[in-house]
Amino acid sequence: MTEKSWYQLNDLSQLDTPALVIYTDRVRQNITSLVDAIDDVSRLRPHVKTHKTREATQLMLEVGIRKFKCATIAEADMLAQCGAPDVLLAYQPNGVKMHRLLALIKAYPDTQFSCLVDNIDTAHELSRQAVEAGVVVPVYIDLNVGMNRTGITPDENVVTLYGELDKLEGLHVMGLHAYDGHMRHPDIAVRIQECDAAFQPVEQLRDRLVSLGFERPIIVAGGSPSFPIHARRADVECSPGTFVYWDRTYRDMLAEQPFQPAVLVVARVISLPGPTKICLDLGHKSVAAECPLEQRVTFLNAPELRAVGQSEEHLVVEAGEGHSYRVGDVLYGLPNHICPTCALYERGVTVENGNVTGEWRTVSRDRILTY
Structure with missing residues (x-):
């Protein structure tokens, strides 16, 4: 008798197709593997953009994960509904999104919401609206470390912007955000080399800010491909997302990951x-x-x-x-x-x-x- 494969369902008579099928025992194991792969669970800030569910969020909360990252206001809302204590909107809010973010901050006082900024004009508008709403918004400067979609180059301009943010009412500058999702080389040695080279200017910025008297900035970095690399850095928050469900691309490309x-x-x-x-x-x-x-x-x-x-x-x-x-x-x-x-x-x-x-x-x- 042929052994049944892990994915086969016992009864398909009531399953309409096409169907998205979630193998929850594997989801739990992936979350356990994530926690086991880092020295301190407080350094985990998983992204919820993959699963977008309350249930997967709850499983992460149950193992001690307290910080999360998201890309949309709806994802931030879902996280707050689950009681997540710390939510970073990894997106620069503009227009209506600013109003919605401020509404979330007021509606869920037990959740600390933060967001990204990469220019002073957006920061000024966010500051103005935050003061009018009577709240303080924690912000991270979004760095462009090679993705070339948002953020600013990690150079002296970041130091200038950091200082300007520090003076704005209604904002509290927290640190730096560096997403390097373009680094996917299947050879982990090459990936480490590329990731380290891109991250070096970020570390130099951190040290420069400290030398200027700023509180040591929090650094949020990476996604699933660079997770094992940033996990070895003692003071970096790691934000993988795809790990929870995994897929064929990462299965084949990131063979070193569990x-x-x-x-x-x-x-x-x-x-x-x-x-x-x-x-x-x-x-x-x-x-x-x-x-x-x-x-x-x-x-x-x-x-x-x-x-x-x-x-x-x-x-x-x-x-x-x-x-x-x-x-x-x-x-x-x-x-x-x-x-x-x-x-x-x-x-x-x-x-x-x-x-x-x-x-x-x-x-x-x-x-x-x-x-």
Whole structure:
């Protein structure tokens, strides 16, 4: 008798597809592995952008994680609802987002909210609104260490901005934020070298600020690829996110890390459009589509299938001559990129020991929860 694979469900009769399936025992193990990989749990500030759920947040709180990072106001709201004590909005708020952030600060006094800034004009506006609201907003300067999307180059201009922020009413400058998600070399030795080189100016900035009489700045750095590197730095807060669910990209690229895939997309064969092709119910709306077609998903129980076409609700794959697939067959897909895949589903089906146990709602995929 063939041993059952870890991902196979015992009863598929009630599972509609496509479905996001969360293997909660693996989620717990990934969280445990995260905690075990660092010397002090207080240095962990995991990003919630991957899972976007109350349940995964609660599992992290239960193991002593108290600091979190997020990218949207809705994610910040969700974290506060869970009782997270410390929430960094890793985004520079502008316009309505400023109002919403200030509303959260007033609504959840037991949660310390902070955010990023990278220019004095935004800081002045945030200061003005914070004073009007009667609150103080902790802020981190966002550094551009190579991602080239937000932040400022870690040079003397940061020292100038730090000093200006320190003088603004309604703001309290906390430290520096350095995200290096572009450093993904599969050779950990090369990744360490690249990460250390990019981080050196950040360390020099920290020392320069201390020499000028500022309180030692907090540094929040990295994501999942650089987590094991920053985890070895004694005074850096680490903010991986994908670790909680993992995916094919990081499984294959970051072989040195202990995390394991914990979420799959389950699909069914819905048509046989030709002698060598089969069609699945896994379209653009069901698995992240930013990667090349052939890299979007790998089927664990059918790795030979090759995607040749995809539309909103359909995925056509090449199965080859003489294949044995039939309409109704179930396929277990490991997404290439799990973060945007999760955001496509309003809920994930939870599984333990092959049995469906319930669901986790992807609540903060919404842009607005209460504020």
